[in-house]
Amino acid sequence: MDKLAVLGGEPVRKTPLSFFKVNLGEEETSNVVEVLKSGNLVQTHGKWANLFGELAKEYLGSKYSVIANNGTSTMHLALIALEIGPGDEVICSPLGWISSGTVCLYQNAVPIYADVDPIFGFIDPEDVVKKITPRTKAVSVVHTWGLPADLDPLVEICEERDILIIEDAAEALGATYKNRKVGTIGTFGSFSTVWNKIITTGEGGFLVTDEEDLAKRAKHFGNFAKVPNKGDYFDGLGYNYRMTELMGALGVAQIKMIDHLIEKRQNNADYLTKQIDSLGINGVHPAYQPSYGKGVFWKYTIRLDLVNYKVSRNEIVRALKAEGIQCDAPVLPDNMQPLYENQTVYGTTHCPWDCKYYKGPKEIDYTNMTPIAKEYSDRAIWLTGCGPHLTKVDLDSIVLALEKVLKWYQR
Template structure:
């Protein structure tokens, strides 16, 4: 049997070891170390923002962003239903109410044409989440937010190196967030980043991630924060990764093109859109959707691929179908048919930066055999 091909394997053959050794040799391993500030500065520059604040993962970046924007009990936040639970959870934990929109069947991103109808006097923000490889069409979202006086939280967790009409993703929100989980284009193992141009929001996020210690009277607290700090060790890895971001983006696009060529003659599959008029796909992951005439679903396809030593992951399960939110009385009787279909018929195949062309051919062969 062929060696198992994992769904993701990061590429760590740059300066990672060198910088980590520097942390160990100097003893700087905590959040106080010099790599943290350096990584924040380089990252802010990469996405064209004034401030970048490291945190321990992408999910807590959203928690801090929501609290920094003062989303409180009863405030409504509009977001895509088709995204990771972290997005809805951040709103709910702050006491807010998630209001979901369905997604576009081709880009898999939130359907921006559905946003305005969901706005009420309680709406405080729109949470934009760029999905899998293509960004959300931001121009109409920005216009709606301006017209209604709403804040934008931009989750760019999957968009390292991607642009919208030439401007870096992560550059559009009042506050924007990133993740550095191992499957991201820039990884630190675990980790996240908050970016903003607003001085007071940046100060608030720095305070929130550090237990709201006060500069003069450290152990007297006016507010409750969290310990969301990020270590010098993580920052060392992140800096080494960030140095190679343009190369990684190029590599991902090449991988996407290879997969598309290998799989485009399978009539039973819907493959990722190569580009829109505002962005070329960055293929954070290479997803596919089984057409309706295929007699099995994604779960069955993934199980068959596992037996052929191919790692896969299912697509997101919509916020409006999450049992945890239903138990809280949220998002009941909501219908989002596009998301429901994608959740059941979509999955992605090995997409990590360390994947070889030979492995991609093996994966494509196994996918083709699903339909024989």
């Protein structure tokens, strides 16, 4: 057996394979140059950011879009538009990104985390039911790592109880659930176009919805709550969440490439899955597609049965990195982050938990709220960003390094 690079052997790759790589074409450059020459850099004075919003909503088949400076602002705007605030609870997904919960805190609302299924890491509808209280206003479901979460059971649960669904599809632009694009099934769908996402505008994001009033409200509060055609006149607590024209110009070019980018990602993922399956190694699970939809594999995530290995998941990650594969791994589910241990959000108060409008428990045990998510995050490895830039040689090197490391450490 070849000695592992982490132990002083030869690495599988001499040049490390980067996890993410931005895909930019010629049109991005020419659009950006056009913006610069026009001198209109702000959304309110130009055409590009709005045009990107139009193209995004057409791509998804939604009626309205709201373009913003990132995919955290969009989640925040969704809560503002839905008038979620003090006293309310939102059920969040523990695996994805911290923003799902922080935007609730921005609104002085309380995030409550539901546990996940052990295979995909999607929020588990059965646990959602257990976490619902009279205070629950919305469920925020993440399409984790670019795969579509199973929405029908959640829709049924939420419709029966008049609870809204916000789809956090930041990682999953173009993924489908029963032939519908994710992000178009909940009241709002939220997307990020930060540099490493399916398409990019550097930073950036957008919301989609079919409800005109909600779209108007989200747009209004993302533009300072400034009333149109009235000068400097503001009718609420607004934010500057506008996208710049430079970002919009990138987005317009990027969204034209999306089908091609996604096809490459899906082919890469299919290839990796076949190759990993054919290794016949015990205790490794490739990133399978859920039967009801198609993912876009923002991160290609494998899971290990740790009983099969002599070392921890983190040591396996370290060994893979030494082989030249820049993989990564989750650290903690969002609810186990120090943010929720410290609970110091608004100065020295204990709001939103101590907010006089909040009638839920003052002490919430965030640490033990999602044991399956904790187990998932201890055994998962993000093997690659699975991006369109990967060649067959790159993919083969990933599989080779995985085989080398897992066989070395196998019990």
